Amino acid sequence: MAADEVVWETIVESANDALLTTNTAGIITFANSRAAVLFGLERDDLHGRSVAELIPGADHLLGNYRDVPEEHVELYGIRPNDGEFSLELSVAHFDARGTSGFVVVVRDTTKHARVAKLLAKREMQLAELTAQSSVEHDRGRRTPRPR
Numbered sequence: 044m045a046a047d048e049v050v051w052e053t054i055v056e057s058a059n060d061a062l063l064t065t066n067t068a069g070i071i072t073f074a075n076s077r078a079a080v081l082f083g084l085e086r087d088d089l090h091g092r093s094v095a096e097l098i099p100g101a102d103h104l105l106g107n108y109r110d111v112p113e114e115h116v117e118l119y120g121i122r123p124n125d126g127e128f129s130l131e132l133s134v135a136h137f138d139a140r141g142t143s144g145f146v147v148v149v150r151d152t153t154k155h156a157r158v159a160k161l162l163a164k165r166e167m168q169l170a171e172l173t174a175q176s177s178v179e180h181d182r183g184r185r186t187p188r189p190r
Contacts, residue, residue, distance in 0.1 A: 061149040069094045069105045072144065081151055083122040094147060097121055104134050105145050128153045
């Protein structure tokens, strides 16, 4: 293996996010180890699959990549043996040496989604308690105190 290939493989395999490359039809041509872990599949089982099988809606993004916002897009992924999970997706188109395709960076946001949902629930509870406390406080002001 050439030195440049070793450096490239080291960089790709050390990434914290799942990295996929697809052809222009959205068929996976490369997946790093993190992608295999994220989707619960062997790397070889990812190759040749449609990215839309694992990330519904991703095919639409790839087909309209010029309209994809620069920032991450929130979608959900599918683990064949474990169901759905929240994710952020970033897509970039490439043309290199006569080959076109996409680089797809996938980040599992399941924990973030769970924390956000819990935070929203706690904020709602706090608002309800604040409103209830305010009503009770108002009642207390209207009730004359015994002398």
